[in-house]
Structures are given as structure tokens and as C-alpha cells.
Amino acid sequence: MALLQISEPGQSPDPHQRRIAVGIDLGTTHSLVAAVRHGQPECLPDAQGGVILPSVVHYLGSGRRQIGAAALAQAAEDPGNTIASVKRLMGRRLADVQEAAKLPYTLEDGPGMVGVLTREGHKSPVEVSAEILATLRQRAEDSFDDLLYGAVITVPAYFDDAQRQATKDAAELAGLKVLRLINEPTAAAIAYGLDHASEGLYAVYDLGGGTFDVSLLRLARGVFEVVATGGDAQLGGDDFDQALGDWALARQGRETRSAADRQRLRAAARVAKEALSAAEAVELRAELDDGVLTQRVERAEFEACTKSLVDRTLSVVRRVLRDAAVAADEVQGVVMVGGSTRMPVVRARVSQLFGREVLTDLNPDEVVALGAAVQANALAGNAPDGELLLLDVIPLSLGLETMGGLVERIVERNATFPVAK
Numbered sequence: 001m002a003l004l005q006i007s008e009p010g011q012s013p014d015p016h017q018r019r020i021a022v023g024i025d026l027g028t029t030h031s032l033v034a035a036v037r038h039g040q041p042e043c044l045p046d047a048q049g050g051v052i053l054p055s056v057v058h059y060l061g062s063g064r065r066q067i068g069a070a071a072l073a074q075a076a077e078d079p080g081n082t083i084a085s086v087k088r089l090m091g092r093r094l095a096d097v098q099e100a101a102k103l104p105y106t107l108e109d110g111p112g113m114v115g116v117l118t119r120e121g122h123k124s125p126v127e128v129s130a131e132i133l134a135t136l137r138q139r140a141e142d143s144f145d146d147l148l149y150g151a152v153i154t155v156p157a158y159f160d161d162a163q164r165q166a167t168k169d170a171a172e173l174a175g176l177k178v179l180r181l182i183n184e185p186t187a188a189a190i191a192y193g194l195d196h197a198s199e200g201l202y203a204v205y206d207l208g209g210g211t212f213d214v215s216l217l218r219l220a221r222g223v224f225e226v227v228a229t230g231g232d233a234q235l236g237g238d239d240f241d242q243a244l245g246d247w248a249l250a251r252q253g254r255e256t257r258s259a260a261d262r263q264r265l266r267a268a269a270r271v272a273k274e275a276l277s278a279a280e281a282v283e284l285r286a287e288l289d290d291g292v293l294t295q296r297v298e299r300a301e302f303e304a305c306t307k308s309l310v311d312r313t314l315s316v317v318r319r320v321l322r323d324a325a326v327a328a329d330e331v332q333g334v335v336m337v338g339g340s341t342r343m344p345v346v347r348a349r350v351s352q353l354f355g356r357e358v359l360t361d362l363n364p365d366e367v368v369a370l371g372a373a374v375q376a377n378a379l380a381g382n383a384p385d386g387e388l389l390l391l392d393v394i395p396l397s398l399g400l401e402t403m404g405g406l407v408e409r410i411v412e413r414n415a416t417f418p419v420a421k
Ligand code: ADP
Pocket: 027, 028, 029, 030, 031, 207, 208, 209, 210, 211, 236, 237, 238, 270, 273, 274, 275, 277, 337, 338, 339, 340, 341, 342, 343, 364, 365
């Protein structure tokens, strides 16, 4: 039987033309854009060759703004107009933002949701996120020297309708066609090809810069269902930096004298922490108001002063398993996501809890964007035959009316689609 290529009105008249579709991880601290090129998903670099865009927007006044690393560099100088962690505000009212007091900029309720009062007036989280998305869209269009067909954007599994709608609105404002929003843990599982693996339960452990999320997914007939989620919105790599900085200070019997001092110590601790993921010992060096601080740190010392933080993530994991009435050994794969899962102790202890090696082959800060890119490529119709991702089920059966007013059911309810009969 011949297959007919049907093209819909408004779509590309040439069915063989490849549509450029990207996956975007719109993160709390970092955002990335990825696309499938030469059959493989890869993160797209900026002009300097880096793939990570800090999720920070700096409003300079008279319509000028900085986005990404340039904005981050201004955070200490102009905190009131430099907006980081805007994802925490998406689709929320002021009363819902528990961390409001900790944020260095001023919040005020706006139409429908909280916003930030900047020197350029009220900025909604949708507008701020749109700046980040537009930067990534521009990066993608420069990479391909072409316009984008659309994007798949990832959101945390626990995002409610208002938060998802705000994310869609931000994309629209950035001139992006949203092919679909998908859950971050689902994207990570897709990046590992688990949608082609055996049916059953998978866990995704995501420890980022400021947040921790764990999700339990069930794969059935190619569809991932989120069975349970848990996390701690105030626990992440930043807390490890803080703990290590405090430890070094105590070791030297010294104190910090200003907010800028504490900021420099945290930055130095972060550098030391990241180096300790590869080295057994490093030197922590911070220039403080009362002179330079240098402290040798062994990995075992770092692990001891941050043990309670790792413990906290593991108790969240145990609670999620308990709530879902699942035993740790029923989970047949554990995906590690987030830059903080580079810490060897985190990998070891999560492996120990589940009684199996965790999956770490892919870059943990890229894995969500990579999975979104695979999904975007399939939704744009670029995937080769037989490689369609089956991610949705049809809620009602479909049939044909035959002679005598009878309906022959052809596609059963809950079948995954696309489907051919
Ligand atoms: P988010 O999802 O919150 O946007 P990421 O997944 O990019 O954030 O994680 C950022 C965190 O990962 C930071 O706290 C950073 O210090 C940490 N990180 C990055 N590389 C390493 C490393 N080599 N060792 C330990 N932590 C790391």
C-alpha cells in the first residue's frame, strides 16, 4: 500500500525539508538550548563556545539590558535591577513566594502574578523569562542560520497549570512556537533512551544550584507517567558552597566582615568544591577584607562538612518511594541530573540507596536540554520512520460507522499515538 504524504495548510510545502526544532531547558540558575544534528542531540554553543546561559537579566535603564554571564557579573553591583532565579516566581502571587525575603530585588504583585520592581518599572516573570528564551532562540537561529520551526521547553514535574501557562506565555513573547512543554525528569529519561528500554519504574535525582527534585516515572508502552515527585526548593549546590566556606573560616578562626566578603568566600568555596569532584585535595583561596584566606581542603573533609545536606536529599528520596509504595530495588534505572550530581559522594550514596549503579554517562547539566531536543525533533517530524516517540495516549476509542448504524471500534482507548491500523 502506498503511503500518502499529507501536508497541512500553512506547513512547509516540501515534505522532505527538515524543520529546525530545539529543546530548551529553562533552569533556575542555568538555561541551555539543544538540537538534533547529524542524528545526535547536542547543546548549541554561544559565540564564546559556552553552552550554559546563566538565567540572569540585568536592566540597565532606557531599554538596555544584559542577559547571561554579563548580567551575572553585575549581580553584586546592581542587585536591585539584576534578576536571577526568576523561575521561582513564575505563575505565583507574592503571598506564595516563601523565599521573597531572601531575594535581593523588590517584589510587588502585578496583574495575575508577582513581578519585580526595577528601574525600568514593573517586570513580570514572564517578561524576564522571555528575555532568556529570546537569547537562546537567537543563538539557535545563528547556529543554523535559519528560522526556528518551534521548541520543546522543559518544566519541573511539580509545576501547576499557572506555572506552565506562564512558561508558554514567555515563549510566545520570545517569538517561539511551543511544540510542547515536557517534564524535566521525562526529558532526562528520554536523553538516556529509556523510552526504548524495558517497561517499569525509573527514578530521576536532580540536584542543581538552588533546588533539589526527585521524580519517580513509570514507563508503559513508550509513555512516561510521573508517579510521584518530591524535593526541596531551598536545597542545592549553593548550600554546599556555604557549608565549605563556613568550615574554612572556622578552621582559620576568622570571620567575614561584609556582605561582599561573604559573597567572595562563597565564590571561592564553589571553585574549590567543583575542583574536588576531580581532585582529592585542593586549596581554597579567597581575598577577604582583612587579607587573603588560604585553606587546604581534602575531599573527605568536604564530604564530612556537607554530609547533612546529602542526607537531606536521601530522606526526600526515601519519602517519595514510601509514598508511592515502591521498594528501592523495584526501580530499574536512576538518572542523575544537575551539576551537583558531579560530586562523587552524591553518586555513591544514591547508588547505595537504590542498590544499583546510577546513570551518569551524559553531562548532568545538559541532559534535560538533550532530551527536550530529541522530543522537539520528533514533534517536528524529522525523526526517521520507526523512531517516533510515543508519549501520548488517546483518551477515547475511535471507530467507523458501518452499514446499519453500527460502529466498528478500530483504535482502542488508551492506545499510544501515532498509531496505524
Ligand atoms: P540548575 O538546574 O539549578 O539551573 P545546574 O544543574 O546547572 O543548575 O547546577 C548548578 C550547580 O552545579 C552549581 O551549584 C555548581 O556549583 C554545581 N556544579 C557544577 N559543576 C560541578 C562539579 N564539577 N562538582 C560539584 N558541583 C558542580
